[in-house]
Protein backbone atom coordinates (compact mmCIF):
# COMPACT_ATOMS: atom_id res chain seq x y z
CA UNK A 623 0.00 0.00 0.00
CA UNK A 624 1.48 3.39 -0.96
CA UNK A 625 1.09 6.54 1.14
CA UNK A 626 -1.74 8.82 -0.05
CA UNK A 627 0.10 11.80 -1.73
CA UNK A 628 -2.32 14.26 -0.16
CA UNK A 629 -1.54 12.95 3.36
CA UNK A 630 2.20 12.85 2.71
CA UNK A 631 2.23 16.45 1.53
CA UNK A 632 0.19 17.53 4.60
CA UNK A 633 2.59 15.63 6.84
CA UNK A 634 5.58 17.29 5.18
CA UNK A 635 3.98 20.73 5.66
CA UNK A 636 3.19 19.97 9.30
CA UNK A 637 6.78 19.00 10.16
CA UNK A 638 8.34 21.72 7.98
CA UNK A 639 6.39 24.28 10.00
CA UNK A 640 8.16 23.15 13.19
CA UNK A 641 11.56 22.54 11.51
CA UNK A 642 11.34 18.79 11.99
CA UNK A 643 12.55 16.04 9.69
CA UNK A 644 9.49 14.06 8.49
CA UNK A 645 11.60 10.97 7.72
CA UNK A 646 12.84 10.81 11.31
CA UNK A 647 9.26 10.87 12.57
CA UNK A 648 8.16 8.24 10.04
CA UNK A 649 11.06 6.02 11.13
CA UNK A 650 9.84 6.37 14.71
CA UNK A 651 6.56 4.73 13.59
CA UNK A 652 8.54 1.59 12.77
CA UNK A 653 9.40 1.19 16.43
CA UNK A 654 6.35 2.54 18.26
CA UNK A 655 3.86 0.12 19.82
CA UNK A 656 0.26 -0.01 18.56
CA UNK A 657 -2.13 1.62 21.05
CA UNK A 658 -4.50 -0.53 23.11
CA UNK A 659 -7.48 0.20 25.36
CA UNK A 660 -5.73 -0.11 28.72
CA UNK A 661 -2.84 2.20 27.85
CA UNK A 662 -5.09 4.75 26.22
CA UNK A 663 -7.58 4.88 29.13
CA UNK A 664 -4.81 4.45 31.69
CA UNK A 665 -6.80 1.79 33.50
CA UNK A 666 -3.82 0.56 35.57
CA UNK A 667 -3.19 4.04 36.97
CA UNK A 668 -6.90 4.71 37.45
CA UNK A 669 -7.56 1.49 39.32
CA UNK A 670 -4.63 2.07 41.63
CA UNK A 671 -5.81 5.40 42.94
CA UNK A 672 -7.92 3.98 45.77
CA UNK A 673 -6.13 3.97 49.11
CA UNK A 674 -8.20 3.00 52.12
CA UNK A 675 -7.38 4.22 55.62
CA UNK A 676 -9.34 1.40 57.28
CA UNK A 677 -10.24 -2.23 56.49
CA UNK A 678 -13.98 -1.56 56.05
CA UNK A 679 -15.14 -2.65 52.57
CA UNK A 680 -17.61 0.26 52.31
CA UNK A 681 -14.76 2.75 52.60
CA UNK A 682 -13.73 1.59 49.10
CA UNK A 683 -17.21 2.47 47.80
CA UNK A 684 -16.94 5.86 49.51
CA UNK A 685 -13.54 6.65 47.94
CA UNK A 686 -14.48 5.45 44.47
CA UNK A 687 -17.79 7.30 44.40
CA UNK A 688 -16.00 10.53 45.32
CA UNK A 689 -13.53 9.89 42.51
CA UNK A 690 -16.38 9.31 40.05
CA UNK A 691 -17.81 12.66 41.20
CA UNK A 692 -14.50 14.43 40.64
CA UNK A 693 -14.30 12.99 37.10
CA UNK A 694 -17.81 14.23 36.36
CA UNK A 695 -16.95 17.63 37.86
CA UNK A 696 -14.03 17.74 35.43
CA UNK A 697 -16.40 16.94 32.54
CA UNK A 698 -18.65 19.82 33.66
CA UNK A 699 -15.69 22.21 33.86
CA UNK A 700 -14.50 21.15 30.41
CA UNK A 701 -17.86 22.18 28.93
CA UNK A 702 -17.98 25.47 30.84
CA UNK A 703 -14.40 26.25 29.81
CA UNK A 704 -15.45 26.04 26.14
CA UNK A 705 -18.29 28.50 26.70
CA UNK A 706 -16.11 30.78 28.87
CA UNK A 707 -13.37 31.01 26.23
CA UNK A 708 -15.61 31.42 23.18
CA UNK A 709 -15.85 34.92 21.71
CA UNK A 710 -19.20 34.25 20.03
CA UNK A 711 -21.60 31.45 20.74
CA UNK A 712 -24.82 30.51 18.97
CA UNK A 713 -28.06 29.72 20.84
CA UNK A 714 -28.13 26.04 19.75
CA UNK A 715 -24.51 25.50 20.88
CA UNK A 716 -25.12 27.32 24.18
CA UNK A 717 -28.31 25.31 24.80
CA UNK A 718 -26.58 22.09 23.88
CA UNK A 719 -23.69 22.70 26.25
CA UNK A 720 -25.96 23.66 29.15
CA UNK A 721 -28.03 20.51 28.59
CA UNK A 722 -24.88 18.43 28.53
CA UNK A 723 -23.66 19.96 31.81
CA UNK A 724 -27.11 19.36 33.29
CA UNK A 725 -27.03 15.73 32.25
CA UNK A 726 -23.76 15.29 34.14
CA UNK A 727 -25.43 16.75 37.22
CA UNK A 728 -28.50 14.56 36.64
CA UNK A 729 -26.14 11.58 36.84
CA UNK A 730 -24.55 12.96 40.01
CA UNK A 731 -27.95 13.51 41.59
CA UNK A 732 -29.57 10.21 40.69
CA UNK A 733 -26.47 8.25 41.66
CA UNK A 734 -26.11 9.86 45.10
CA UNK A 735 -28.23 7.00 46.48
CA UNK A 736 -25.04 4.92 46.19
CA UNK A 737 -23.86 6.85 49.26
CA UNK A 738 -27.14 6.48 51.12
CA UNK A 739 -28.76 3.13 50.36
CA UNK A 740 -26.87 -0.09 50.91
CA UNK A 741 -23.83 1.44 52.55
CA UNK A 742 -23.50 0.23 56.11
CA UNK A 743 -24.26 3.04 58.61
CA UNK A 744 -21.98 1.49 61.25
CA UNK A 745 -19.09 1.05 58.84
CA UNK A 746 -19.50 4.64 57.67
CA UNK A 747 -19.56 6.02 61.18
CA UNK A 748 -16.39 4.10 62.01
CA UNK A 749 -14.28 4.82 58.95
CA UNK A 750 -15.33 8.49 58.86
CA UNK A 751 -13.57 9.05 62.20
CA UNK A 752 -10.26 8.44 60.40
CA UNK A 753 -11.08 11.17 57.85
CA UNK A 754 -11.41 14.12 60.23
CA UNK A 755 -10.76 17.00 59.44
CA UNK A 756 -11.11 16.29 55.67
CA UNK A 757 -14.46 17.10 54.06
CA UNK A 758 -16.10 17.12 50.60
CA UNK A 759 -16.31 20.82 51.39
CA UNK A 760 -12.67 20.87 50.21
CA UNK A 761 -13.54 19.79 46.65
CA UNK A 762 -11.82 22.50 44.58
CA UNK A 763 -13.58 21.47 41.38
CA UNK A 764 -17.00 21.90 43.00
CA UNK A 765 -16.00 25.45 43.98
CA UNK A 766 -14.74 26.11 40.46
CA UNK A 767 -18.05 24.97 38.96
CA UNK A 768 -19.75 27.60 41.11
CA UNK A 769 -17.27 30.36 40.18
CA UNK A 770 -17.66 29.49 36.50
CA UNK A 771 -21.46 29.34 36.55
CA UNK A 772 -22.46 32.68 38.01
CA UNK A 773 -21.41 36.13 39.21
CA UNK A 774 -19.72 36.23 42.61
CA UNK A 775 -22.58 38.20 44.14
CA UNK A 776 -24.74 35.05 43.89
CA UNK A 777 -22.20 33.08 45.92
CA UNK A 778 -22.04 35.61 48.75
CA UNK A 779 -23.47 34.43 52.06
CA UNK A 780 -27.21 35.13 52.00
CA UNK A 781 -26.95 37.12 55.24
CA UNK A 782 -24.68 39.74 53.61
CA UNK A 783 -25.77 39.51 49.96
CA UNK A 784 -28.18 42.45 49.94
CA UNK A 785 -25.63 44.79 51.54
CA UNK A 786 -22.63 44.26 49.26
CA UNK A 787 -21.77 45.83 45.92
CA UNK A 788 -23.35 43.78 43.10
CA UNK A 789 -20.01 43.79 41.24
CA UNK A 790 -17.96 42.63 44.21
CA UNK A 791 -14.94 40.68 43.06
CA UNK A 792 -12.01 38.56 44.04
CA UNK A 793 -10.25 39.03 47.40
CA UNK A 794 -13.06 41.15 48.83
CA UNK A 795 -15.73 38.65 47.79
CA UNK A 796 -13.69 35.69 48.93
CA UNK A 797 -14.11 36.31 52.66
CA UNK A 798 -17.86 36.59 52.27
CA UNK A 799 -18.51 33.55 50.12
CA UNK A 800 -21.33 31.39 51.47
CA UNK A 801 -19.00 28.48 52.16
CA UNK A 802 -16.86 30.52 54.55
CA UNK A 803 -19.72 29.95 57.00
CA UNK A 804 -19.12 26.20 56.99
CA UNK A 805 -15.42 26.70 57.59
CA UNK A 806 -15.69 28.90 60.62
CA UNK A 807 -16.29 27.75 64.14
CA UNK A 808 -19.90 28.81 64.48
CA UNK A 809 -19.39 29.67 68.15
CA UNK A 810 -16.15 31.74 67.90
CA UNK A 811 -16.00 32.73 64.19
CA UNK A 812 -12.42 31.41 63.98
CA UNK A 813 -11.47 29.62 60.73
CA UNK A 814 -11.31 25.86 61.18
CA UNK A 815 -8.26 23.87 60.16
CA UNK A 816 -10.41 22.36 57.35
CA UNK A 817 -10.89 25.83 55.84
CA UNK A 818 -7.36 27.23 56.48
CA UNK A 819 -5.78 24.14 54.96
CA UNK A 820 -8.09 24.39 51.93
CA UNK A 821 -7.27 28.07 51.47
CA UNK A 822 -3.53 27.65 51.74
CA UNK A 823 -3.71 25.01 49.00
CA UNK A 824 -6.22 26.70 46.67
CA UNK A 825 -6.87 30.37 47.49
CA UNK A 826 -4.45 31.85 44.92
CA UNK A 827 -5.76 29.52 42.24
CA UNK A 828 -9.37 30.40 43.13
CA UNK A 829 -8.64 34.13 42.91
CA UNK A 830 -7.09 33.76 39.44
CA UNK A 831 -9.90 31.48 38.30
CA UNK A 832 -12.74 33.61 39.69
CA UNK A 833 -11.24 36.79 38.20
CA UNK A 834 -11.47 35.30 34.72
CA UNK A 835 -14.94 33.91 35.29
CA UNK A 836 -16.32 37.08 36.88
CA UNK A 837 -16.98 38.23 33.30
CA UNK A 838 -16.92 34.89 31.48
CA UNK A 839 -19.24 32.78 33.62
CA UNK A 840 -22.34 31.11 32.17
CA UNK A 841 -24.62 33.95 33.25
CA UNK A 842 -22.33 36.69 31.82
CA UNK A 843 -22.11 34.78 28.55
CA UNK A 844 -25.89 34.44 28.46
CA UNK A 845 -26.17 38.22 28.92
CA UNK A 846 -23.92 38.81 25.88
CA UNK A 847 -26.42 37.02 23.62
CA UNK A 848 -28.76 39.21 21.56
CA UNK A 849 -31.90 40.25 23.49
CA UNK A 850 -34.11 37.91 21.43
CA UNK A 851 -31.82 34.99 22.16
CA UNK A 852 -32.11 35.70 25.88
CA UNK A 853 -35.83 35.00 25.53
CA UNK A 854 -35.31 31.67 23.78
CA UNK A 855 -37.60 29.21 25.59
CA UNK A 856 -35.41 26.16 25.08
CA UNK A 857 -32.30 27.94 26.35
CA UNK A 858 -34.08 29.36 29.40
CA UNK A 859 -35.49 25.93 30.18
CA UNK A 860 -31.99 24.46 29.96
CA UNK A 861 -30.51 27.17 32.23
CA UNK A 862 -33.27 26.69 34.82
CA UNK A 863 -32.84 22.93 34.69
CA UNK A 864 -29.11 23.27 35.38
CA UNK A 865 -29.63 25.76 38.23
CA UNK A 866 -32.29 23.62 39.90
CA UNK A 867 -30.36 20.37 39.48
CA UNK A 868 -27.14 21.72 41.01
CA UNK A 869 -28.58 23.96 43.69
CA UNK A 870 -31.66 22.05 44.81
CA UNK A 871 -31.69 18.45 43.60
CA UNK A 872 -27.99 17.64 44.12
CA UNK A 873 -27.87 19.63 47.35
CA UNK A 874 -30.95 17.80 48.69
CA UNK A 875 -29.60 14.35 47.69
CA UNK A 876 -26.43 15.29 49.60
CA UNK A 877 -28.33 16.72 52.57
CA UNK A 878 -30.56 13.63 52.84
CA UNK A 879 -27.46 11.44 52.84
CA UNK A 880 -25.84 13.50 55.59
CA UNK A 881 -29.08 13.22 57.55
CA UNK A 882 -29.10 9.45 57.07
CA UNK A 883 -25.65 9.02 58.64
CA UNK A 884 -25.28 11.95 60.97
CA UNK A 885 -28.75 12.35 62.38
CA UNK A 886 -29.19 9.24 64.47
CA UNK A 887 -32.32 8.92 66.62
CA UNK A 888 -32.84 12.69 66.40
CA UNK A 889 -29.30 13.40 67.66
CA UNK A 890 -27.10 15.33 65.23
CA UNK A 891 -23.49 14.17 64.98
CA UNK A 892 -20.64 16.56 64.18
CA UNK A 893 -19.49 16.37 60.53
CA UNK A 894 -15.82 15.69 59.68
CA UNK A 895 -15.44 19.27 58.41
CA UNK A 896 -17.00 20.57 61.64
CA UNK A 897 -19.75 22.72 60.09
CA UNK A 898 -23.17 23.46 61.51
CA UNK A 899 -24.24 21.26 58.62
CA UNK A 900 -28.01 20.97 59.17
CA UNK A 901 -28.46 24.67 58.50
CA UNK A 902 -25.50 25.10 56.20
CA UNK A 903 -26.43 22.39 53.72
CA UNK A 904 -30.15 23.01 53.27
CA UNK A 905 -30.93 25.09 50.13
CA UNK A 906 -33.75 26.96 51.85
CA UNK A 907 -31.22 28.75 54.11
CA UNK A 908 -28.44 29.57 51.66
CA UNK A 909 -30.67 30.17 48.64
CA UNK A 910 -27.78 29.61 46.33
CA UNK A 911 -29.09 30.37 42.84
CA UNK A 912 -26.87 30.77 39.78
CA UNK A 913 -29.40 32.58 37.60
CA UNK A 914 -31.82 34.43 39.95
CA UNK A 915 -33.19 36.56 37.09
CA UNK A 916 -34.66 33.42 35.52
CA UNK A 917 -36.83 32.68 38.56
CA UNK A 918 -39.92 34.47 39.87
CA UNK A 919 -39.81 36.01 43.36
CA UNK A 920 -42.24 33.30 44.53
CA UNK A 921 -39.94 30.57 43.19
CA UNK A 922 -36.99 32.19 44.96
CA UNK A 923 -38.96 32.49 48.19
CA UNK A 924 -39.78 28.77 48.04
CA UNK A 925 -36.28 27.70 46.92
CA UNK A 926 -35.58 24.22 48.27
CA UNK A 927 -38.83 24.03 50.24
CA UNK A 928 -40.93 21.88 47.90
CA UNK A 929 -38.71 18.87 47.53
Ligand code: HEM
Nearest residue numbers: 691737757758759761764801879880893894895896897899
Ligand atom coordinates in the same frame (compact mmCIF):
# COMPACT_ATOMS: atom_id res chain seq x y z
C1 HEM B 1 -21.85 9.56 53.06
C2 HEM B 1 -21.70 10.53 52.18
C3 HEM B 1 -21.56 11.98 52.53
C4 HEM B 1 -21.83 12.65 53.70
C5 HEM B 1 -22.40 12.09 55.00
C6 HEM B 1 -21.47 14.04 53.50
C7 HEM B 1 -21.59 15.03 54.44
C8 HEM B 1 -21.23 16.33 54.27
C9 HEM B 1 -21.33 17.38 55.26
C10 HEM B 1 -21.90 17.19 56.65
C11 HEM B 1 -20.88 18.53 54.72
C12 HEM B 1 -20.80 19.91 55.39
C13 HEM B 1 -19.36 20.31 55.66
C14 HEM B 1 -18.71 19.55 56.79
O1 HEM B 1 -18.86 19.96 57.93
O2 HEM B 1 -18.02 18.54 56.52
C15 HEM B 1 -20.47 18.23 53.36
C16 HEM B 1 -20.00 19.15 52.45
C17 HEM B 1 -19.71 18.86 51.15
N1 HEM B 1 -19.64 17.61 50.57
FE1 HEM B 1 -20.33 15.92 51.38
N2 HEM B 1 -21.03 14.18 52.19
C18 HEM B 1 -21.05 12.96 51.58
C19 HEM B 1 -20.67 12.67 50.29
C20 HEM B 1 -20.19 13.59 49.39
C21 HEM B 1 -19.85 13.30 48.02
C22 HEM B 1 -19.96 11.94 47.32
C23 HEM B 1 -19.41 14.44 47.47
C24 HEM B 1 -18.92 14.62 46.05
C25 HEM B 1 -17.74 15.12 45.80
C26 HEM B 1 -19.50 15.48 48.48
C27 HEM B 1 -19.15 16.81 48.30
C28 HEM B 1 -19.33 17.79 49.24
C29 HEM B 1 -19.21 19.19 48.94
C30 HEM B 1 -18.89 19.81 47.58
C31 HEM B 1 -19.46 19.87 50.13
C32 HEM B 1 -19.57 21.36 50.30
C33 HEM B 1 -21.02 21.76 49.99
C34 HEM B 1 -21.35 23.22 50.15
O3 HEM B 1 -20.45 24.01 50.41
O4 HEM B 1 -22.55 23.56 50.05
N3 HEM B 1 -19.99 14.92 49.63
N4 HEM B 1 -20.70 16.89 53.10
